[in-house]
Amino acid sequence: MRLYASAPPRRTTAPTLLLTALAAALLLVGGLLVFAPDRAAAADPLLSRGKPATASSIEDTGFEPAKAFDGDPATRWASTEGVDPQWIRVDLGAPVTVSRVKLLWEVAYAESYRVEISADGSTWTRLAAETAGNGGTDDWTGLTGKGRYLRVYGTERGTPYGYSLYEVEVYGTPDTTTPPTTPPPTTTPPGTGAFTVVAAGDIAAQCTASSSSCAHPKTAAQAQRINPRFYVTMGDNQYDDARLSDYRNYYDKTWGAFKAKTRPVPGNHETYDPAGPLVGYKSYFGALAYPQGEPYYSYDEGNWHFIALDSNSFDDPDQIQWLKDDLARTTKGCVAAYFHHPLYSSGGHGNDPVSKPVWDILYGAKADLVLNGHDHHYERFAPQDPAGRAAPDGIVEIVGGMGGAEPYPIETVQPNSQKRISGTYGVLKLDFTDTTYTWQYVGTDGQVKDSGPTYTCH
Incomplete structure (x- = not known):
């Protein structure tokens, strides 16, 4: 139909x-057949x-x-x-x-x-x-x-x-009845659009600054010193069951200082709330975590399109369809996505196949960067495809689960893993331009523990 x-x-x-076009193009003029233009096209x-x-x-x-x-x-x-x-x-x-x-x-x-x-x-x-x-x-x-x-x-x-x-x-x-419009730029003009983002996952253990071993007050202080355009969290923002009361008692005392500039996603611990999955998370963050009515959303900054996903529900066909539609709509030249469960990781949790269908979609749309948590260490990968094969047009994945939860050891080093750090708390400092991105892993002492290459957007 x-x-x-x-x-x-x-x-x-x-x-x-072709036959219609030929018939339309032949006219009898002075006893001779000659070609004439398509009258409809001329009109x-x-x-x-x-x-x-x-x-x-x-x-x-x-x-x-x-x-x-x-x-x-x-x-x-x-x-x-x-x-x-x-x-x-x-x-x-x-x-x-x-x-x-x-x-x-x-x-x-x-x-x-x-x-x-x-x-x-x-x-x-x-x-x-x-x-x-x-x-x-x-x-x-x-x-x-x-x-x-x-x-x-x-x-x-x-x-x-x-x-x-x-x-x-x-x-x-x-159309002479409609005034001309200024076209929206498909990219930010060269040399503009630079901005910085701070990111971390697996953040607020149930401890406060009164304990010298409590890490999330220190990562929050370092994140605030960087003073980025905005902050990204990659899930497990609050331990252990992510109750609203725990958010208020722990996360809010540290990372809550810049809550208004934070764009979070949930992790598996946000689903453990006895009041119901994501209840405390949604109550604490409100519209910051649900700007489009769901725990997944997107937004633009400069020439970048950011996609925040709920990897607890990658089996939800509504979220998958939304992701496809969202990627089809964007006109930005660079794409970054973040969610809790990494497809590839050398840590204790290891590779998580739940993220494979999403990687397939992101890779098909030529996304550039994926940020994850879940494993409590820092790790960066060379560009790779969803099957884990090195690929120049692949996605760069960074695991940044060192926001404050107890570190996990490195267990099985995965192909394409370029750098791994465990036991050193810190945050990702990501620097974006209209065509490139790079990053540093910054420890709570302010020292750069690792620097990523500078990549050009696909």
Whole structure:
């Protein structure tokens, strides 16, 4: 079934389209057959050729989104394989009234997708929707959408591959009734957008500064001295059962000093609350931990998109679908995610396969960085894929579970592990720019215990 905004579209396969085009192009003039331009195209000018394009992902070099707007039927955009949803969008340069959108699919086509339009590149209105696509050429006519940005948003692949389009052609006329808008930047201008984040997991043991062996007052003091843009916690913020009373008696006395600038996620100890899973956690952090109504959320800073996840419920299909949709929506050039359970760890808990499906999604979206806790040590990994193979385009994982809980020893060193520190409490100081990131592991004595390489965003 096909849904559409106004008049139903004309759909043709590639061979039919060619014959139709030839027939339309032949005119009898003075007894001779001559070629004439497509009258429909002449009536509704092609607006999208050569315009700036972006996409949710690309399969590899040579399949960039601009290839779908270059007028060359031999080139194409291709998304990463095996991940839904995916999208491609074009900036038409000024407000227009779109009357026609023509899509020429490669073998990797969409079974379900939407054609959407937006005035600002943020809020989208559906022009048309396909729920039973079969590839070939889709020619949507009789449209009346107004906006500057148009995107094709694929929600279900028709093949095991990704999404791939030889051409996206947008026809229409300038919209003189809508004032021009300033396009939202797809990246922060070079040289700007630098900021610092402090991160740690496994923080507040049931002790206070009155005990010299209590570590979380010391990590909090070091975190506050760094004075970052904001703070990230990677779960197990409060031990042992994360009751609200424990949050108030321990965490709040130390890390609570910068609570308003903290963006937390829960760990497994937050699920042990006798009042119910995450009850104390939610009561203490409130909207800071539930800004979008769930214990998972996302936000932007500079050219970075941050995704905070609840790894206690990675089997929740709603969270997994939200993650896919969230990654498809972002236009930021760099992506970092954080959650409690690490897929790879050389510590006592070791590798946790519960995070594998999320890694698959993040890797497919070309995410850059993952931060975890759970194991009480510091560890950094070289870029790797979800299968644990070293990969230049892989995700960098950092385990930062030294926020105050009792340290765990290093047990089984994992492939791609580059540095491990156990027994030294501290925090991660992460430095971001619009195109790069690096970090230091800073001990409670203020000394740098390890420095990471500088990586460029994918």
